[in-house]
Amino acid sequence: MTKYLEDFTVGDKQKSPGRTVTDTDLAMFTWLSGDNNPAHTDEEFCRKNSPFKTRILQGAYGFSVATGLSAQIGEMAGSAIASLGVENWVYKGPILVGDTLWLETEVVEARPTSKPGRGVVKRKFSLINQKGEVVQEGLSSVLVYARA
Numbered sequence: 001m002t003k004y005l006e007d008f009t010v011g012d013k014q015k016s017p018g019r020t021v022t023d024t025d026l027a028m029f030t031w032l033s034g035d036n037n038p039a040h041t042d043e044e045f046c047r048k049n050s051p052f053k054t055r056i057l058q059g060a061y062g063f064s065v066a067t068g069l070s071a072q073i074g075e076m077a078g079s080a081i082a083s084l085g086v087e088n089w090v091y092k093g094p095i096l097v098g099d100t101l102w103l104e105t106e107v108v109e110a111r112p113t114s115k116p117g118r119g120v121v122k123r124k125f126s127l128i129n130q131k132g133e134v135v136q137e138g139l140s141s142v143l144v145y146a147r148a
Contacts, residue, residue, distance in 0.1 A: 002078040005119030005146040008110035016069035016103040018130075021057060023097050029061045057095040062136040066127045069103035070140070076121075081143040084120065089138030093129070100130040108139065112146060119146050 038045040109122035127136040
């Protein structure tokens with residue numbers, strides 16, 4: 001259900017559906033991003049040299065999945081004008097092929113702008129794996145329409 005500025009309340013929480021990471025995801029994101037570091041592409045290298053002992057997904061992949069999972073929640077479908085940026089995005093753990101990820105959001109700010117009919121909604125994003133571990137998190141701000 002589409003929400004407008006007035007519909008967001010500080011403290012509101014949402015949870016997305018899950019998404020399981022595949023080897024195809026890793027291969028396609030490597031190709032798309034051009035980040036072909038052996039940590040992402042060379043299983044044997046990782047077995048010998050990585051603390052994770054297997055390939056890991058790129059950090060940017062996690063952020064991309066988080067934005068997609070946010071869209072699946074659907075709160076801003078039709079009310080979002082533009083992403084305004086991300087603050088304090090941190091990588092807290094690896095994302096591995098076979099992990100199932102979901103996004104939890106929490107509204108930390110919802111305020112009107114100086115331009116009538118618009119506002120900013122800032123949400124904390126927590127990207128969580130199947131073990132309940134937060135693997136990435138940060139704040140996302142979006143310019144949205146107000147009802148008025």
